[in-house]
Amino acid sequence: MSETPQGVSVHPVAGLPEFSPGDDLPAAIADAAPWLADGDVVVVTSKVVSKVEGRLVRVPAGADREAARQQAIDDETVRVVARRGPLKIVETRHGWVVAAAGIDASNVRGDSLVLLPEDADASARRLRTRLRELLDVEVAVVVSDTFGRTWREGLTDVAVGSAGIPALIDHRGDVDVHGNRLETTQVAVVDELASAADLVKGKLAGVPVAVVRGLGFPTPHEDHGTRPLVRLGAGDLFAYGVRDLVPAREPGRDLVPRAGELAAVAEAFRIASAALPEFPVVLRYGDEETGVVDVHLPDAVTTTAALNLGAQLGAAIVQLHAEGWTTRWEPVGTPGGSSLVGRLWLGTPAP
């Protein structure tokens, strides 16, 4: 039998103590893992980073732990992305979209809640520097947390902080063995490292640190930590889940014109009329100049026709907002003899 080829190995760092605010995490890791070597990736569960950094919310004896948890979630939340019952999926100020703002009540004393580190990239950089000082090794550091995913059951560990390693390894522009250019193969290597480390860390064994050896990676010229992983704004096709679908984009007053408004309105009305067949309306819209779409009712303007048009218009505007447009509606008053009922301005918000 031939020898098993070398690849990557993942090693637990056992024997670490329970951590409290102010403890020296790098010294504890250096003590427990004197075998750390150049090129290793040290993957640390965010919870111990938060503990030593004092990112804890104390829950007084007798207080409602769940109410305190909901309050802490709200305090850490920039935006609620989806909500169902007590479950909130939110955007944190770090730019992570995560259930309960990453706050967890497990693996912590009953009187505390643990928040995500204030700046886990900075935590990773400090840990990396201190391990260099203590052990004379050049390692990368990943701070990991356990996140859920859309459309897939089960949790996996991902990176919320990193130092000394590119978050994304970019194969774009490379050519595969068949000569096809690889267009979109940007691998989130720090997330894969977090997942690999979780295979040995376990959830109950009290092993919050693992080391991945043998990967081989470039040291980043400028270290942006995990910032390149954040995908929000225009690239995000899932900005709104159940619940805050509609209010998420309030129309701005000042619009910057953007091309394609007539096609967007046509598509939005097509979608709205398919969704709301009980509000039948024959409408016309015309594009007189960039950024404004006149909305006409060709038939006699009755209140029923106006209600039906309104329903289609409301649904179409919601659809336009969901697709990144900002809108402004200008009514033309009671139509009277004219069939023109209003003008819909489309654009992007003024900066």
Added chain:
Amino acid sequence: MSETPQGVSVHPVAGLPEFSPGDDLPAAIADAAPWLADGDVVVVTSKVVSKVEGRLVRVPAGADREAARQQAIDDETVRVVARRGPLKIVETRHGWVVAAAGIDASNVRGDSLVLLPEDADASARRLRTRLRELLDVEVAVVVSDTFGRTWREGLTDVAVGSAGIPALIDHRGDVDVHGNRLETTQVAVVDELASAADLVKGKLAGVPVAVVRGLGFPTPHEDHGTRPLVRLGAGDLFAYGVRDLVPAREPGRDLVPRAGELAAVAEAFRIASAALPEFPVVLRYGDEETGVVDVHLPDAVTTTAALNLGAQLGAAIVQLHAEGWTTRWEPVGTPGGSSLVGRLWLGTPAP
């Protein structure tokens, strides 16, 4: 310096040939990895499984490769979840939500596109059985593919098929060292294995198989493969992304009453009025019986008021659909003296 503690190791399977339909993948793996041992997890890139199973679409010389790719995506799609330009995020018939139905044009000859395996769990089971026959080893198998994620840049490998290992390891009901019950710690271990394997497989090196050793896992009593990972339907808070937000739920004609309709309507109108401040309306709605909400205009019913009400109503209905309600609108005709303009029925669709 103390010895590095054992954990989990990930080994590349090098020297595999280029695969074509009908090739014997298990025999090739057994040849290339005679060192396979009991308890190993063999992680195989789905692309080679698809190739040997003939899950290829030939693109004739001179044909439009992108058009052929879009057609293949449509053919593999159960439901478009989001769309922007040529990018489609779809639900495949396996229940995976993935860009381009998991179809990739890289790492394959220019005249072909590779589809996901027809049933990658079955592929994994067959590979597991054949490796037992060929090498007398009891291994688990994971079939992996490279997926994007919401809100995070970069791709990671996840499992699309598995055999001989539970997809989820369930810590629910376990108690942590502080005595807190862990409520939701279901780890998607096969996804973490796929990510760990990707660390050694690389994208260009032609290493489509890696082996994870040292994990330790129970053999499932009944092997459901990756089916437990599929999260669709009621548990999915992100059923609709950009583009098919509105049409996704057409109102059904037959409704089954469901509790909470008045609160849902109140919330939907609150959200709609925040999103559409340019359509001001003072409206009243009342709940006369379960499942029906009367919608009144308290002021004089002008066409402008009707248009404004319609806009709010259309946006509110979209919001209600997004939250899982089915609606039916029954107009009460031109209001005349009455302020009642219609009735909104809410419920769930009749089965």
